Amino acid sequence: MKVLYFAWLRERIGLSAEDVETSAETIKELVHELSSRAPRYEAAFSDLSAVRCALDQNLVPFDTPLGDAREVAFFPPMTGG
């Protein structure tokens, strides 16, 4: 699936998007998989209270099942307006 990163998560991980093969069942499991890849992922995801996620462009909680979603995104709390 496609994984997107925005704002300081993008900067910390050093990527804005990547394709990820995963057998994770939930977003949280995917976060654990990514965190175990490299310290830069671990640092980005070290405090999940500062991270929000969207599944197929809908804001959802971390325990949401990935299902057959095509796109998951991680970003800090939004500051629009």
Place this chain on the structure above:
Amino acid sequence: MKVLYFAWLRERIGLSAEDVETSAETIKELVHELSSRAPRYEAAFSDLSAVRCALDQNLVPFDTPLGDAREVAFFPPMTGG
């Protein structure tokens, strides 16, 4: 003093402004004086709950003393905006 009438009070009394010599002490007394002049004044002032007044361009209650005010105005509740 100068007495002004607006909206349906102006139409009912048939005047937009007039100079009035009065010894009334309050606006209410002035209203009674005017009402005794002619039926068209009496009709205009028959229900004071539907009338507002301003003394020297400040919205005030009917029991306000005329003092040395130069201008008193009578009108229906305002509908600006």
Place this chain on the structure above:
Amino acid sequence: MYVKIQEAAFDVGAQINAFSQRHSKMGAIATFTGIVRDNDDETLKAMEIEHYPGMAEKAISEIVQSAVERWSLGDALVIHRFGTLAPGEIIMMVATAAVHRKDAFEAAEFLMDYLKSRAPFWKKEITKEGVTWVPSKQNDEDALDRW
């Protein structure tokens, strides 16, 4: 502070652009524009707006002054027309500038609530059926309780 009572039509967009530009150090601009609305039966031919010259400027300036004191406002603007207007024409506008959006919004609502029942204007509707002075509304009076 800018308060203008006039018969002539005005360009709301140009006013808002100029106001925003004057207050570009503020982050938040709220505006309200009032338009002559046709009645439900679409029989309105014109709206005549009568005002009390002198007192209108004075009352609105006082309302604006109290808004500026009560909220953290950079500035506020009110333009209100009088005379004969057709349905669809713009009657009036307010604009407020503040650092925070809550101040800008609340002050604009406050100004509108006060203009509705404390600014010396009276509206007369001329319809195909006849002529009526628009009655004041109890809920416009009640709206003032909020402030």
Place this chain on the structure above:
Amino acid sequence: MYVKIQEAAFDVGAQINAFSQRHSKMGAIATFTGIVRDNDDETLKAMEIEHYPGMAEKAISEIVQSAVERWSLGDALVIHRFGTLAPGEIIMMVATAAVHRKDAFEAAEFLMDYLKSRAPFWKKEITKEGVTWVPSKQNDEDALDRW
């Protein structure tokens, strides 16, 4: 309903005039304009606005749709910019059209409150001292409790 996410600057006044004209059968138009505000030390050089393309349009359209359903709105408009903006530049605007002013104001405030913490935009301040991601504010989050 009109939702536009764009990098280009836009003319707020022209947008409001066109919106008002399209909805001249409504009596009430409320608008809000957000401007890049310099910080208190006046050291802001630029504001970079990052967004999530696709989701930004989707999230804002949903917010607007829920406002139109919840209030008696004739229509609503949101324009939000992304990219690099200088202090004093306009970031975004909303406009609402309704028969009654209360609906227009409340819906505009609702839209702003949701845009602040539910639309996928992130702001980075570039000052003389360095670069900082603007943190989300607890009172922006709390503002949603009102709705």
